[in-house]
Amino acid sequence: MTNHPTNSEAEDDPLLAELRRLAGAVDPVPDQVTAYARAALGWRRIDAELAELLVDSQLETASTTRSVSASERTLTFRASDLDIDVELSLGAEGIVLLGQLAPAGAAEVEAQRDDGSTVASAAVDELGRFRLALEPGMRIRLVVRREAPAPPVETSWIDV
Amino acid sequence: MVSPAASPGELLRKAAAGDQFAWNAIVDRFSGLVWATARAHRLSRDDAADVAQTTWLRLVEHLDRIRDPERLGAWLATTARHESLRMIRRGGREQATDEADLFEVPDDDAVDRLLLEQERDGKLWRAFAALSDRCKTLLRILMADEPPSYEEVGAALGMPVGAIGPTRMRCLDRLRRTAGVSELGA
Numbered sequence: 411m412t413n414h415p416t417n418s419e420a421e422d423d424p425l426l427a428e429l430r431r432l433a434g435a436v437d438p439v440p441d442q443v444t445a446y447a448r449a450a451l452g453w454r455r456i457d458a459e460l461a462e463l464l465v466d467s468q469l470e471t472a473s474t475t476r477s478v479s480a481s482e483r484t485l486t487f488r489a490s491d492l493d494i495d496v497e498l499s500l501g502a503e504g505i506v507l508l509g510q511l512a513p514a515g516a517a518e519v520e521a522q523r524d525d526g527s528t529v530a531s532a533a534v535d536e537l538g539r540f541r542l543a544l545e546p547g548m549r550i551r552l553v554v555r556r557e558a559p560a561p562p563v564e565t566s567w568i569d570v
Numbered sequence: 571m572v573s574p575a576a577s578p579g580e581l582l583r584k585a586a587a588g589d590q591f592a593w594n595a596i597v598d599r600f601s602g603l604v605w606a607t608a609r610a611h612r613l614s615r616d617d618a619a620d621v622a623q624t625t626w627l628r629l630v631e632h633l634d635r636i637r638d639p640e641r642l643g644a645w646l647a648t649t650a651r652h653e654s655l656r657m658i659r660r661g662g663r664e665q666a667t668d669e670a671d672l673f674e675v676p677d678d679d680a681v682d683r684l685l686l687e688q689e690r691d692g693k694l695w696r697a698f699a700a701l702s703d704r705c706k707t708l709l710r711i712l713m714a715d716e717p718p719s720y721e722e723v724g725a726a727l728g729m730p731v732g733a734i735g736p737t738r739m740r741c742l743d744r745l746r747r748t749a750g751v752s753e754l755g756a
Binding site: 422423425426428429430432433434436437439440442443444446447448450451453454456460468469524549564566567569 | 585588590593594597601602605606609615619620622623624626627628629630631632633656659660691694695698709710712713714715717738742745746
């Protein structure tokens with residue numbers, strides 16, 4: 411038998427080093443993940459403000475109702491001076507995203523994919539509402555462009 | 571541990587200013603940890619790829635608001651853990667609940683790479699696969715390349731840092747006691 415290693419994390423057990431080598435061969439980080447991660451820096455707009463995801467009904471309900479229907483989902487994003495409420499519903503022809511900006515004000519809303527493309531855009535109405543049609547299975551964020559000097563707002567990424 | 575020229579905080583600062591080289595260095599250093607975190611949550615490789623990608627997007631979103639930049643690895647591990655749990659909770663996603671996906675060879679390419687017919691490797695991997703879930707989960711994180719700190723391991727698994735050392739020792743001992751492995755890693 412070998413001597414027991416100490417608890418020191420600095421000391422890497424040779425057996426662990428063997429396992430690490432095997433994991434690197436059997437279960438490596440996929441190349442496309444690394445490529446995606448590297449490209450992700452480019453998705454950032456330095457002038458935009460982040461609207462963080464505060465509420466996602468999919469996560470609230472999923473723990474109690476395991477097979478909750480994906481047909482309706484509500485999300486709330488919050489930036490320093492803007493709330494974005496979103497309702498996603500799955501219909502025959504895809505996903506309908508109904509949104510509400512608070513406070514309301516003239517703005518354009520755009521759904522961007524994580525490949526940089528814009529998949530839908532709309533102007534908000536006088537009550538701050540907007541509607542976007544999406545296809546399921548995409549990772550998107552919303553970009554809200556308001557009248558100057560308000561900075562553009564980008565939401566966190568979500569999978570729809 | 572990593573022996574970096576630049577500290578995570580320094581890399582973060584540069585990346586936040588748009589420095590792609592600094593960003594790549596961050597990705598290279600921590601992508602193994604992020605990946606291992608998702609896999610240790612028993613996600614399939616596809617779902618783990620989703621989680622890893624989302625984790626990197628979260629970091630981009632938060633580049634200039636990481637509270638403790640020197641503990642970036644722990645932040646990434648925590649985020650990858652949360653995204654893994656989110657993926658599991660979302661349901662509808664396949665969680666690799668059976669052993670097959672996480673601990674066995676995922677595809678033929680990997681078999682080629684690993685040359686499992688090499689007795690030593692095969693023996694060790696099978697012994698690993700026969701460990702308890704707790705051991706496999708912990709060891710999968712510890713197997714990340716670069717070797718993570720205990721703080722990062724704790725963040726990846728939601729596990730008290732003080733429990734990691736003793737559990738690690740117990741799991742590696744168990745692995746050594748498994749027939750045919752005792753002469754490995756000696």
